[in-house]
Amino acid sequence: MDLQYGLELIGTFVFAISGALAIREREHDMFGAGFTGFITAIGGGTLRDILLDSYPLVWIGDVRFLYAILVGILAAFIFPRFLSKLRKTFFLFDTLGIAFFTVLGVEKALSLGMRPEIAAIMGMFSAVMGGVIRDTLTNEIPILFRKEVYASACLAGAIVYLILNYFEVPRDINLLISISVIIAIRMLSVKYKLSLPRLD
Amino acid sequence: MDLQYGLELIGTFVFAISGALAIREREHDMFGAGFTGFITAIGGGTLRDILLDSYPLVWIGDVRFLYAILVGILAAFIFPRFLSKLRKTFFLFDTLGIAFFTVLGVEKALSLGMRPEIAAIMGMFSAVMGGVIRDTLTNEIPILFRKEVYASACLAGAIVYLILNYFEVPRDINLLISISVIIAIRMLSVKYKLSLPRLD
Amino acid sequence: MDLQYGLELIGTFVFAISGALAIREREHDMFGAGFTGFITAIGGGTLRDILLDSYPLVWIGDVRFLYAILVGILAAFIFPRFLSKLRKTFFLFDTLGIAFFTVLGVEKALSLGMRPEIAAIMGMFSAVMGGVIRDTLTNEIPILFRKEVYASACLAGAIVYLILNYFEVPRDINLLISISVIIAIRMLSVKYKLSLPRLD
Numbered sequence: 007m008d009l010q011y012g013l014e015l016i017g018t019f020v021f022a023i024s025g026a027l028a029i030r031e032r033e034h035d036m037f038g039a040g041f042t043g044f045i046t047a048i049g050g051g052t053l054r055d056i057l058l059d060s061y062p063l064v065w066i067g068d069v070r071f072l073y074a075i076l077v078g079i080l081a082a083f084i085f086p087r088f089l090s091k092l093r094k095t096f097f098l099f100d101t102l103g104i105a106f107f108t109v110l111g112v113e114k115a116l117s118l119g120m121r122p123e124i125a126a127i128m129g130m131f132s133a134v135m136g137g138v139i140r141d142t143l144t145n146e147i148p149i150l151f152r153k154e155v156y157a158s159a160c161l162a163g164a165i166v167y168l169i170l171n172y173f174e175v176p177r178d179i180n181l182l183i184s185i186s187v188i189i190a191i192r193m194l195s196v197k198y199k200l201s202l203p204r205l206d
Numbered sequence: 207m208d209l210q211y212g213l214e215l216i217g218t219f220v221f222a223i224s225g226a227l228a229i230r231e232r233e234h235d236m237f238g239a240g241f242t243g244f245i246t247a248i249g250g251g252t253l254r255d256i257l258l259d260s261y262p263l264v265w266i267g268d269v270r271f272l273y274a275i276l277v278g279i280l281a282a283f284i285f286p287r288f289l290s291k292l293r294k295t296f297f298l299f300d301t302l303g304i305a306f307f308t309v310l311g312v313e314k315a316l317s318l319g320m321r322p323e324i325a326a327i328m329g330m331f332s333a334v335m336g337g338v339i340r341d342t343l344t345n346e347i348p349i350l351f352r353k354e355v356y357a358s359a360c361l362a363g364a365i366v367y368l369i370l371n372y373f374e375v376p377r378d379i380n381l382l383i384s385i386s387v388i389i390a391i392r393m394l395s396v397k398y399k400l401s402l403p404r405l406d
Numbered sequence: 407m408d409l410q411y412g413l414e415l416i417g418t419f420v421f422a423i424s425g426a427l428a429i430r431e432r433e434h435d436m437f438g439a440g441f442t443g444f445i446t447a448i449g450g451g452t453l454r455d456i457l458l459d460s461y462p463l464v465w466i467g468d469v470r471f472l473y474a475i476l477v478g479i480l481a482a483f484i485f486p487r488f489l490s491k492l493r494k495t496f497f498l499f500d501t502l503g504i505a506f507f508t509v510l511g512v513e514k515a516l517s518l519g520m521r522p523e524i525a526a527i528m529g530m531f532s533a534v535m536g537g538v539i540r541d542t543l544t545n546e547i548p549i550l551f552r553k554e555v556y557a558s559a560c561l562a563g564a565i566v567y568l569i570l571n572y573f574e575v576p577r578d579i580n581l582l583i584s585i586s587v588i589i590a591i592r593m594l595s596v597k598y599k600l601s602l603p604r605l606d
Contacts (some may be wrong), residue, residue, distance in 0.1 A: 037558040038551040052457070057252070059261040061459040066524050124266050138343065143538065145547050147345050151238040158237040257452070259461040324466050338543065347545050351438040358437040 010110070015074045017106050018065075020099045022047040022078030025140055027089055027096075036083060042140055043079040047071075049136030054111055054128045058118055097196075104133040105188035108160040109181055112167050122168045129164035130157055155195035163188035210310070215274045217306050218265075220299045222247040222278025225340055227289060227296075236283060242340055243279040247271075249336030254311055254328045258318055297396075304333040305388035308360040309381055312367050322368045329364035330357055355395035363388030410510070415474045417506050418465075420499040422447040422478030425540055427489055427496075436483060442540055443479040447471075449536030454511055454528045458518055497596075504533040505588035508560040509581055512567050522568045529564035530557055555595035563588035 025046025026039045048065050055063050065071040082089060089096070111132025115125035134150055134157045141148040150157045167184035175183075194200065225246025226239045248265050255263050265271040282289060289296070311332025315325035334350055334357045341348040350357045367384035375383075394400065425446025426439045448465050455463050465471040482489060489496070511532025515525035534550055534557045541548040550557045567584035575583075594600065 037561075041550060041557065056256060056456060057263060057266065063457060066457065066520065069521055069523055072523055120266070121269055123269060123272055142343055142345075143542055143548060144551065145345065145542075145545065148343055150241060151344060157241065161237075256456060257463060257466065320466070321469055323469060323472050342543055342545075345545065348543055350441060351544060357441065361437075 013106055014110060015070060017103045018047050018071050019074040019078040020096075020103050021136060022075040023082050023089060024096055024100055024103075025136070026079050026082035027086065028140065028144075039082065040079045042144065043082060044075055045143065046136045046140045047075045047078065049139040050107060050132045050134060051111070051136075053135045053139075054114070054132045057131070058115060058120065058128065060114070060118060101189050101192045104156075104160055104192075105163060105185045107133040108163050108188060109167055109184055112164050116171070122172070126161060126164040126168060129167070130160045133157075133160045155191060155200060159188050159191040159195070162191055213306055214310060215270060217303045218247050218271050219274040219278040220296075220303050221336060222275040223282050223289060224296055224300055224303075225336070226279050226282035227286065228340065228344075239282065240279045242344065243282060244275055245343065246336045246340045247275045247278065249339040250307060250332045250334060251311070251336075253335045253339075254314070254332045257331070258315060258320065258328065260314070260318060301389050301392045304356075304360055304392075305363060305385040307333040308363050308388060309367055309384055312364050316371070322372070326361060326364040326368060329367070330360045333357075333360045355391060355400060359388050359391035359395070362391055413506055414510060415470060417503045418447050418471050419474040419478040420496075420503050421536060422475040423482050423489060424496055424500055424503075425536070426479050426482035427486065428540065428544075439482065440479045442544065443482060444475055445543065446536045446540045447475045447478065449539040450507060450532045450534060451511070451536075453535045453539075454514070454532045457531070458515060458520065458528065460514070460518060501589050501592045504556075504560055504592075505563060505585040507533040508563050508588060509567055509584055512564050516571070522572070526561060526564040526568060529567070530560045533557070533560045555591060555600060559588050559591035559595070562591055 022043040024043075026043030028042060028046070048063075048071075051064050055061065065075070108129040110129075112125045112129035114132075115128040116122070120128065138148040138150055163184045166187045167180055170180040170183060222243040224243075226243030228242060228246070248263075248271075251264050255261065265275070308329040310329075312325045312329035314332075315328040316322070320328065338348040338350050363384045366387045367380055370380040370383060422443040424443075426443030428442060428446070448463075448471075451464050455461065465475070508529040510529075512525045512529035514532075515528040516522070520528065538548040538550050563584045566587045567580055570580040570583060
């Protein structure tokens, strides 16, 4: 539980940094960057909890998430060049982040008594909708529609988790496998420039 | 009741197809198309129910809606050309869809004890906001702001329903009239290229 | 209380006008303008109340807000040129509006038992998110990301309110000071074209 909580805080922190840096090259000031970092970090989980009627929202009920975001934004303000150079590291962090948030979202939906189909959608939403909302607000085509194997990697990982859960695989092993599936799909698709087929 | 439920499922299915096909000509892969179909199908009703604090959301509480969407998306994947050729048929389906969802939305808001003014807005939102959210996510100008007599046809139909309901016209007759009003306004406005006046 | 209620209604009315006029120069019809006015007027408070799980939403529970919006939209329809010429007056109204809504949002969050950090965010959201949603729907870059000292003026005013509240400054004096801070920051930043620094 403590490990999970710590990882969730770190994931929120990483999402805040990547959100704040995402608009660095555009004509935004520091406030806009901070706002974007905030939206990226809370968006997915907030949408999930509103859809599931699960209140208080995580960042409203536990102020530590707010401070994780604030520290992430400040880091992006103070070390923008250094952090941007860490792009490869950040790709790793972002991939870890979406993998972990997917599984957290699935588990939260299941713990609220949701069917597995709903839990899979909620897992994917937790991971990717923060970025989707950020891109929509800043008038970008959401990453979901550009880098094809992004949300679908999360959905695949969520389904793997649910299948293993159905067969009562111990939670630790399940977490390890389903998170690895998401990371592997994402990494391989970027490395080999794989993408899903288009319609027609 | 059974007829209404069946029509609601069919409407959801049709919206999923039209949503998935809407982005067919753009640079999206199958996942993006499926995501768009999903958002189009659930968006309006979800926004209505969140605004009215009515939980669980329809598609979360009743898994058949999720499967209606899935079948719609698969149909769009398997027969994209065939379905795109059915454009005229789809215009009819979409028009039937918004007409029916408008009245369903009005009735749901009234059943939750809402005032008629709120019910009219909720009816319109149920019908058009799925498409608005879809267009916003994919960086299009929402249809609401392009094809003028679209949301306003729904609003007109909602008001007709509420007036007839006030005068205690039997529900079946009321449904028939108010749905026909929406279809007629939409059809005539497209046929004769009618539009509302612009400001100034 | 009565003064506060009256000011809130006037603020809603002003936001509806500015929202309806905001798209006057673009290719929208009257319905699109009305829809935009509506979204601008209710967006911020609605998002705040959904995040805080505070139902019924203000405009759903009290129909007078709906009529204030309707009158605002009609005013924009009937006197678009006259109202557009009042641009300077409107800048004043809009500034008064965001100042007042910020403080109202902070007070509402505190009254629901929220921590001051959350109350500050809710105050800012109440003031600016209606405009952000409007700009997102109409495919504009939200004002938040263009006119830098806009949302940040609200956030500064919210923090001033919370500090004075912590030191138990009487509410009337606190309202006066924190609203003045927002207005002063906004006015001075526009007059002297001040803006926050950009990242890097």
